[in-house]
Amino acid sequence: MxxxxxxxxxxxxxxxxxxxxxxxxxxxxxxxxxxxxxxxxxxxxxxxxxxxxxxxxxxxxxxxxxxxxxxxxxxxxxxxxxxxxxxxxxxxxxxxxxxxxxxxxxxxxxxxxxxxxxxxxxxxxxxxxxxxxxxxxxxxxxxxxxxxxxxxxxxxxxxxxxxxxxxxxxxxxxxxxxxxxxxxxxxxxxxxxxxxxxxxDDAGAPGVTYADKDAFMKAGKRWAEILRTHPITSQGLPGFGTAILINIINEAGALPTKNFRTGRFDRASQVSGEKMVELIEKRGGKAKEGCHVGCAIQCSQMFVDEKGEYVTSGFEYETLWAMGPNLLIDDMDTLALLDRHCDEYGVDTIEMGNALAMYMEAGVIPWGDGKAALEMLKKIGARDPLGRILGNGATYVADAFGVDRIPVVKNQSLPAYDPRAVKGVGVTYATSPQGGDHTAGYAVCQNVLSCGGTVAPHSKEGQAELSKNLQIATAAIDSTGFCLFVAFAVLDTADALQTICDLISAKYGQTVTPNDVVALGTQILTDEQEFNKAAGFTKVHDQLPRWFRQKLPPHDVTWDFSAEELQAAKV
Amino acid sequence: MxxxxxxxxxxxxxxxxxxxxxxxxxxxxxxxxxxxxxxxxxxxxxxxxxxxxxxxxxxxxxxxxxxxxxxxxxxxxxxxxxxxxxxxxxxxxxxxxxxxxxxxxxxxxxxxxxxxxxxxxxxxxxxxxxxxxxxxxxxxxxxxxxxxxxxxxxxxxxxxxxxxxxxxxxxxxxxxxxxxxxxxxxxxxxxxxxxxxxxxDDAGAPGVTYADKDAFMKAGKRWAEILRTHPITSQGLPGFGTAILINIINEAGALPTKNFRTGRFDRASQVSGEKMVELIEKRGGKAKEGCHVGCAIQCSQMFVDEKGEYVTSGFEYETLWAMGPNLLIDDMDTLALLDRHCDEYGVDTIEMGNALAMYMEAGVIPWGDGKAALEMLKKIGARDPLGRILGNGATYVADAFGVDRIPVVKNQSLPAYDPRAVKGVGVTYATSPQGGDHTAGYAVCQNVLSCGGTVAPHSKEGQAELSKNLQIATAAIDSTGFCLFVAFAVLDTADALQTICDLISAKYGQTVTPNDVVALGTQILTDEQEFNKAAGFTKVHDQLPRWFRQKLPPHDVTWDFSAEELQAAKV
Missing domain, CATH: 3.60.9.10 (Aldehyde ferredoxin oxidoreductase, N-terminal domain)
Known part of the structure; x- marks a missing residue:
């Protein structure tokens, strides 16, 4: 109903x-x-x-x-x-x-x-x-x-x-x-x-029904096995959370540092997943936790302070990056407090990291000053005008202070992968109907992690097609209730997509094929693109800000896609 | 050069x-x-x-x-x-x-x-x-x-x-x-x-040259005569400034009051051109003044306070409206101070009136409170965050406080004519490449003033064509250095357009015809539309906010143009 x-x-x-x-x-x-x-x-x-x-x-x-x-x-x-x-x-x-x-x-x-x-x-x-x-x-x-x-x-x-x-x-x-x-x-x-x-409140709720419970249980068993055997879903993510990516992406020269000025942060190890787990284990937090009942991946955690008291959970790579390397802040406890305060006031950590970067660009608070960043964040809770400005995101802060180096697509702040050094995800940022978003087509898999194949990260070759296919698959996954992270295992496991189809078929009693999944993903993206078109979006909005044409150290890569090339990533 | x-x-x-x-x-x-x-x-x-x-x-x-x-x-x-x-x-x-x-x-x-x-x-x-x-x-x-x-x-x-x-x-x-x-x-x-x-500094400057000075002088004489004989350019504007419009537009039920809620302000006479001139004459200001050397219209003035001291000039209808009826403020001296402070900090009075309306919509300052409005305006000079918010215009203020009743087109605040009651100017607001702007195609002439013909203000009939022609003519006039107000006389005088052509021909030594003027205006609009298209604008942006579909008292008129109908106003 x-x-x-x-x-x-x-x-x-x-x-x-x-x-x-x-x-x-x-x-x-x-x-x-x-x-x-x-x-x-x-x-x-x-x-x-x-x-x-x-x-x-x-x-x-x-x-x-x-x-x-x-x-x-x-x-x-x-x-x-x-x-x-x-x-x-x-x-x-x-x-x-x-x-x-x-x-x-x-x-x-x-x-x-x-x-x-x-x-x-x-x-x-x-x-x-x-x-x-x-x-x-x-x-x-x-x-x-x-x-x-x-x-x-x-x-x-x-x-x-x-x-x-x-x-x-x-x-x-x-x-x-x-x-x-x-x-x-x-x-x-x-x-x-x-x-x-x-x-x-689901007390006394009827629960879900299955058209063919036995078939569902059988497929479900295989599904759990798939997640339990892939190294990323069974070791990387449970072991260190998404924060495992800090060192990996830094090594790749793609960790946006000081508002996307370089791809490497010299103190990355201090804000890494390894460091986080080290602190959690020393202090008595919890390194591994699911965000919902029945999660096989368990990439969340309970981060505690020096006294062992709870500070935050769901302490993601994106947050560590947005508040850390992006702002030149290197203290894990400060980052945990920033994360907690974002949750307390209900603001997006990615948008906040980039918005705080705009305050730093404007000289309102100094680069690398974690205390000043936290005080600024608290102004949202205080409903102070500077907090209202901050809570409206990166472009809004930039506009209040005349800053023109704003890392957004469709006004949404970019996440933790410099698009010049991971071009596939750059294509996703540019073309997703969702605006600047990594989850919409996570080409980091193929560009950096060698998961689901390999596509060279610095070349334009194959990125538009890769991003398009990932965007379709992601839209479909997002309709199932599956966490996007299952994709790591799905991409590398021959029977994974069929297993998902088996689950859906068994629950609903209608045979669903991999082709149906692709058609569903395509239909979702079509709905989204058509809405955006009617809202006034054109291919002009499917592009990164012009300053990404500047070189990104250490690999001196630039953003070099034309608007026309990018359209190939759209359904 | x-x-x-x-x-x-x-x-x-x-x-x-x-x-x-x-x-x-x-x-x-x-x-x-x-x-x-x-x-x-x-x-x-x-x-x-x-x-x-x-x-x-x-x-x-x-x-x-x-x-x-x-x-x-x-x-x-x-x-x-x-x-x-x-x-x-x-x-x-x-x-x-x-x-x-x-x-x-x-x-x-x-x-x-x-x-x-x-x-x-x-x-x-x-x-x-x-x-x-x-x-x-x-x-x-x-x-x-x-x-x-x-x-x-x-x-x-x-x-x-x-x-x-x-x-x-x-x-x-x-x-x-x-x-x-x-x-x-x-x-x-x-x-x-x-x-x-x-x-x-033009000391010792060579001055302009004329291809045919005699012909220019002859045409110039006729030109001055044209301006000197039309009632609007020779009596209305010099007599009361643009503020003469307050009573006229109020009478027409088109004076936007309390953020475009009604078309009539019960205290309009207190902020009218007549009232302004009465005060100026009593206090010893100057009721008539040009904004540049050689202006034949003289619609500016020197507004003074009770002690006879200068407060402001260029005290326009738009400003009186934006800060007056639009905010329910009825005190001429307060409005003069608001105008002066806008000039002191360098902010647009139309945008400020509408932006202050958003602060009133949000309850940050009370409707009709001139002192509070002035204090808020001073925050721009003080570089206070609330002043930065204000100085970024109506949408920006609305976004800081969750207001959704924002009178803008292409993010620019609408001027002093409710588009529902003067539909021709509404078409201009919607379709001008400049955003919400009355000067881009001032259909108030034909809709209200019976100048240059008559087109019924509440009907859609003929408005798109009217606006289009006015937009073309205006673009051409804006390329000559003529004040747009010459248009009142030009629209009603048979040989006026030819006289303008004679002036240009005599100065440059190339024969310019009325057709050339139309071609120039069309080319300017084409340049502007093409730039906007490349910047991401579509016909979706050529429309008024949806809440203008609500009825406007006293005539209970609504905005009823479709996006397609409006495209007829574009070159």
């Missing part, structure tokens, strides 16, 4: 899926946005909608299938957005038989915030407990006390202020709101609708 | 016009920007250029021909921009034989600001006297003392901070920097190039 909630009237309705039958995750969010949202509407207007959807395999016993998709017209990019998160909401929704939640319309700008609670007994909507200056961690506790231990999606100060970089935070298995639908300002859309939190 | 100045090396060169031969004003600025500036560059990058050009008739004895065009890629709209101003720089440049100045490249972001001085002896470039917290009026005095009484183009705090709404202020005949190239953030482009002021 689709749960449709009108946030102005505080009414709701359960609907049959109708035209949305069979769609999950990103396939559902992008289809709803393309079908129901006027592409030229203001992202904070009542005409925008926020769609929250588990994947088609979420709630099943298939390993690592508990991700959630959040979609809307993005306040950051002005285009369509699917933002993907872990946490435990997704599986609970699936078990309640809810294919997706669609938040519609909006109340008056100064209406009280509301909490929406979804359970087997239906939906209740009531005024949210007051926020005050509270961060999301404390607020989640308040929700826990009021509504009982339950999974939730919640926004922080940034979302309440409708800032462009605001996230929706999802609670993890320990009840910590540490998982983010981070990119594209989904929290601002939720905030504009005056929804502070959505609580999902 | 074209004067090309490299702001990074502080070197310059005089060049023959070459491909730019015969082009003046907007024809020159738009051609240079289209030809030399990469459409996808950042407006504050060294790849953008700032072009300053007198018209083809500027410097001659033809009445009202002393306007100046400033062009660049706009930091506000992201598209091409021509911003037009009065003042005395234009005629002096023309008399020095300078067809246009092109500022190129840029110094380091923290390099000292420079002053460029142009005279018959050539060009000098040196560090600018320190600004401190000084406003532009005081700074102009410093320049006067250092460089002798000379005409200048100068930026204020907003331009120094590279804010999107920053102007370039031009000195008038009294040496006051009260004339603005107001729209599209041209001051930010100048500021990014670290140019604080350009001083133009």
């Amino acid at each position: 689709i749960l449709r909630i009108n946030t102005r009237t505080r009414t709701h309705a359960f609907e049959k899926p109708g035209a949305y039958a069979g769609l999950g995750g990103r396939a559902l969010t992008s289809r709803v946005i393309r079908s129901e949202v006027p592409a030229d509407c203001h992202p904070l207007s009542g005409e925008n909608k926020l769609v929250i959807a588990p994947g088609t395999l979420t709630g099943t016993t298939a390993a690592t299938s508990g991700r959630i998709s959040v979609g809307a017209k993005s306040p950051l990019t002005g285009g369509i957005k699917e933002s993907n998160s872990g946490g435990i909401v997704s599986q609970k929704l699936a078990k309640l038989g809810i294919q997706g939640i669609i938040l519609e319309d909006k109340p008056e700008q100064d209406a009280p915030f509301m909490v929406i609670r979804v359970s087997k007994d239906g939906v209740t909507i009531e005024d949210a407990p007051a926020t005050g200056s509270m961060g999301i961690y404390d607020y989640a506790k308040i929700l826990d006390e009021k509504y009982g231990k339950a999974a939730c999606a919640v926004i922080g100060a940034a979302g309440e202020m409708c800032l462009k970089a605001s996230t929706i935070q999802f609670t993890d298995m320990a009840g910590r709101p540490a998982r983010s639908a981070g990119r594209g300002g989904m929290g601002a859309v939720m905030g504009s609708k005056r929804v502070k939190a959505i609580i999902v | 074209i004067l090309r100045i490299n702001t990074r090396t502080r070197t310059h060169a005089f060049e023959k016009p070459g491909a730019y031969a015969g082009l003046g004003g907007r024809a020159l600025t738009s051609r240079v920007i289209r030809s030399e500036v990469p459409a996808d560059c950042h407006p504050l990058s060294g790849e953008n250029k700032l072009v300053i050009a007198p018209g083809t008739l500027t410097g001659t004895t033809a009445a009202t021909s002393g306007r100046i065009s400033v062009g660049a890629k706009s930091p506000l709209t992201g598209g091409i921009k021509e911003s037009n101003s009065g003042g005395i720089v234009s005629q002096k440049l023309a008399k020095l034989g300078i067809q246009g100045i092109i500022l190129e490249d840029k110094p380091e972001q923290d390099a000292p600001f420079m002053v460029i001085r142009v005279s018959k002896d050539g060009v000098t470039i040196e560090d600018a006297p320190a600004t401190g917290s000084m406003g532009i009026y005081d700074y102009a005095k410093i320049l006067d003392e250092k460089y002798g009484k000379a005409a200048c183009a100068v930026i204020g705090a907003a331009g120094e901070m590279c804010l999107k709404a920053s102007t370039i202020q031009f000195t008038d005949m009294a040496g006051r920097p009260a004339r603005s190239a107001g729209r599209g953030g041209m001051g930010a482009v100048m500021g990014s190039k670290r140019v604080k002021a350009i001083i133009v």
Whole structure:
């Protein structure tokens, strides 16, 4: 069922899926946005909608299938957005038989915030407990006390202020709101609708059904085996988290340093996954943790301070990079605090790292000054004007201070791979309907990790085709609820794609082939591209900022794709 | 000659016009920007250029021909921009034989600001006297003392901070920097190039030449007569300034009130041209003044306070509206102070009125509170974060506070005619390459003033064609140095267009026909549209915000043009 909630009237309705039958995750969010949202509407207007959807395999016993998709017209990019998160909401929704939640319309700008609670007994909507200056961690506790231990999606100060970089935070298995639908300002859309939190309680839920349970169990066993045997999903990621990439990407000369001035940071080892695990083991944290029930990869962790007290989890490579090498900050504890504060206020760590870089470009705070960066970040919680500027992302900060070296595509900050030194991911940044995003087509696999084949990172040769194929595959994966990281194993395992098809076929009782998966991914990208076109995007927007034509040390590589060459990466 | 100045090396060169031969004003600025500036560059990058050009008739004895065009890629709209101003720089440049100045490249972001001085002896470039917290009026005095009484183009705090709404202020005949190239953030482009002021001294200049002086004088006599006999150019504008429109547009139900909520302001008479003149006459100001030497219209004034001391001039209808009815402020003295402060910091009054409306929408300051508005404006001078937000214009303020009712097209704030009640000017707002702009095709003439014919304001009938023809004519006029206000007389006088052709023919010795004028206007718009297309604009951007589909009292009219219908207004 689709749960449709009108946030102005505080009414709701359960609907049959109708035209949305069979769609999950990103396939559902992008289809709803393309079908129901006027592409030229203001992202904070009542005409925008926020769609929250588990994947088609979420709630099943298939390993690592508990991700959630959040979609809307993005306040950051002005285009369509699917933002993907872990946490435990997704599986609970699936078990309640809810294919997706669609938040519609909006109340008056100064209406009280509301909490929406979804359970087997239906939906209740009531005024949210007051926020005050509270961060999301404390607020989640308040929700826990009021509504009982339950999974939730919640926004922080940034979302309440409708800032462009605001996230929706999802609670993890320990009840910590540490998982983010981070990119594209989904929290601002939720905030504009005056929804502070959505609580999902699956007590007594019917659970998911299987057309052929035996076949599903058989395929599920093989699926777990595939994830358990690939070195990246079984050793690299569980061992050091995504932060294992710091040393690897630095070695490749592709770790953007000081706002993409060089590809190498001389103190990279101090902010590496190896260093993180060393500290965690010494201090008594937890080096290995899943973001949702049934994850076979376990790339998260519990990072603790010198006293052994919890600081943060979901402490990703992207965050370490954005706040670390990108800002010349080399202290792991400072980076952990920055990560925690991003979660507390509900802001995207990638966007914040780049936005703080703009403050450093402008001389507002000094390069490498972690304390100053943290103080600036706290201004979001304080709802200070400088915090509002920061919370609106990199371009917004740059515009306030006359900075023109802004690393964005479609106004979204670039992630932790310099596109000149990993050209395949550069093509993805340029051409993804999502804006500057690595996850949309992670060519780092073939360009650097020799996973799924090898494509030379500094050459243009083959990158557009590689990126296109990865974008299609990724869109399809994002519709299943599988974590994108399963791709490492899928790319290197001959029967992996067929196994995914077997899982879907067994659950839904319709035979799904690899061709169907490709068609689904292509359809998702088509929905997204068509929405963006109607919103005013052209191939001019499918390009990196011009200053990436400057040479990047140490390999002195430049960005040399023409707009026409890049169009080959689009479906 | 074209004067090309490299702001990074502080070197310059005089060049023959070459491909730019015969082009003046907007024809020159738009051609240079289209030809030399990469459409996808950042407006504050060294790849953008700032072009300053007198018209083809500027410097001659033809009445009202002393306007100046400033062009660049706009930091506000992201598209091409021509911003037009009065003042005395234009005629002096023309008399020095300078067809246009092109500022190129840029110094380091923290390099000292420079002053460029142009005279018959050539060009000098040196560090600018320190600004401190000084406003532009005081700074102009410093320049006067250092460089002798000379005409200048100068930026204020907003331009120094590279804010999107920053102007370039031009000195008038009294040496006051009260004339603005107001729209599209041209001051930010100048500021990014670290140019604080350009001083133009025409002492000993050769003056302009005429191919046939007798013919020019004869045509000039008829031209003056035309301006002297039309009721608008000879009585309305000289009598009450542009502010004469307050009562007229209010009566028409088209005066945007409280951020475009209604078309009538119950206290309009308190902020009208009639009221302004009454105060000026009582207090001993000056009700009639030209913005440049030889203006036959004299629509400016010297507004004084209760003690008879100068407050502001160039106190336009647009400013009175933007700060008055639009914000529910009804006190003329407060409005005069707001206008003066905009000039002091170098910010566009239309953009500021709309940006202050966003602060009121957000509840940051109360509706109708003139003192609070003035205090907020002063934050630009204080370089306070809230001032930086304000100085970046309406959308930027709205984005900082989650407001979605933003009256902009191509990110530029709409002027003082509600597009629902004056549909012809609405079509111009939507389709002009300049963004929301009334001057680009002033259909108010035919829709409200019965000047140049009559087209019913509330109907769609005939508006696209009307706007298109006006846009073509306006572009041509903007290339001559004529003030756009000559159009009132031209539209109603059978031989006026031929007289303009006679003036150009006599000056340049080549026969120019009305068809040539139309071709020129069309070419200018083509240059601008092509630049915008290359910058990523599509027909999606040629439309008003969706909330203009709501009814506007008192006539309950709505905006009902489709994107396709609007394309008929483009060349």
